Amino acid sequence: MLRIGLCQLTSSDDPETNLKLIRDGVATAAADGARVVLFPEATQARFGGPLGPIAEPLDGPWAQTVAGIAEEFGVLVVAGMFTPSDDGRVRNTALITGLGEHRGYHKIHLYDAFGFRESDTVAPGTELVTVEVDGVKLGVATCYDMRFPELFRALADGGAAAVVVPTSWGAGEGKVEQWEVLVRARALDSGCWILGCDQADPKATDTEVNPKAPTGIGHSIVSDGFGHVHAHLGAGPEVVVVDIDPELATRARAATGALTNRRL
Template sequence: MTRIALCQIPVSTEPAANLRRALEALERAAADGAELAIFPEATLTRYGPRITDLAEPLDGPFVTALAEAAGAHGLAVIAGVFEPGDSRTGDTAQNGDAAKGNGRTSGTTPNGDTAKGNGRTSGTTPNGDAARGDGTPRVYNTAVAIGPDGTIRAAYRKIHLFDSFGARESELVEPGSAPVVVELAGLRIGLVTCYDIRFPELARALVDQGAELFAVIAAWGSGPMKEEHWTTLVRARAIENTAWVAAVGQAPNPEARDGFGIGRSMLVDPMGVVRSDLGPRPAVQTCEVDSQITIATRNALPCLEHRRLQVGRS
């Protein structure tokens, strides 16, 4: 059994306030015996024009503080941050096609090694706010994985950017290109960020790399059918891959007007059974992941072994 804390916190535009919430949630998770705490997408700062100034390299103060707390409590952490990017706001890279930048690099290499970065970006927020388009660097939307010793184990840069429902994340964010699986708390964990959940080929690539649990971090948007899409997609990724899914979204922030953050963090088992659903309010809940259930499910339903088609990019 592995004890995982779903840390459904509201996120503001102020990193200091978000860090305080995250550290309080980590204390609660540790007190409840969690071995891994998962936070939402964009835990560093809420989407908006200020992410162009607030993006930090992985050795910056926000991740450093999370890492120190992880080491102090002896539990692993996954959280969403923004890193300085390589390309510029006039570029239109999407779907993993990297745009050219000014030689600055940040984040992780495809094998998960941490790289340095010191750029800043500007652009468009997902809710359609105007971009400057002045050629300054964009950011990466990154899921950082920290071990219980406080070291960074991996970082995943979001591949599929939310250019839907009138939003243009790609004007602000540079896409990543490599799926990432990391071992934490005795589990092989595939990292997935928000809109990525709509692309089953990413989950299949992760399970082919040995993932037995998907950590899905999100700032899911509200709107007609959106919550139904979220719950359906989370369960679908579990069922079709006979894998656990720990999906953690931002709790609604009453001070924000952008509609992002619906809560509904969930733990779903490999048969698609919802083991926990946190609803819409801020919460920290510790759940158990049983790898024996994965083995039993895959023995009874060996669909991963029955595949006949190799699906690539459509």
């Protein structure tokens, strides 16, 4: 078993303020035995403002402070931030730090959908990323990646038993339903546990945000490879801790044949 905490929160525009949210979330999850603590996409600073001025490399002060928090509590932290890209844009990066790790996953599929164009300011990543904690291999994906089953199947082919997915889902008609269906569908597609940790809905705390930016809807979900939901949060800020059984991923793949019976 691997115990993972999901910290659903509403990021501010200020990276320093958001470091305090990370510390509080890690402390809460670690006190309940979590070995991995997952935060949303854009935890460093929420969408809706210029990303270039806040982007920092993984060896910069923001990521290094998160690394210190992870080391203090003896956990692996996964949290969304922005790192510089060589082409003048930024990368939407899931920082992976703690337990001897310090690296990032750069979001591959960019949110050029529903009237938003993430690729105008964000450069896409190209490489899959997995990390092992206590003998359990975890894949990493981010938000809009959820709409692309091939990514999750590739992570499963690489040995991932679970995929952690920092998210800042865009609001709108039907978007909660789409999110819930997609988390469970990707679990069924791959046999993996899927842990989708979204930004909380700003409306739940009367937080003013850019209405055109994807700033979260809450409803973080954990699904196993059979599509069974083990945790489903509401709209507001909340921390939940779940136990992940990697053997359940093996059983799900054997039962459904979703990987072995592929023809394309």
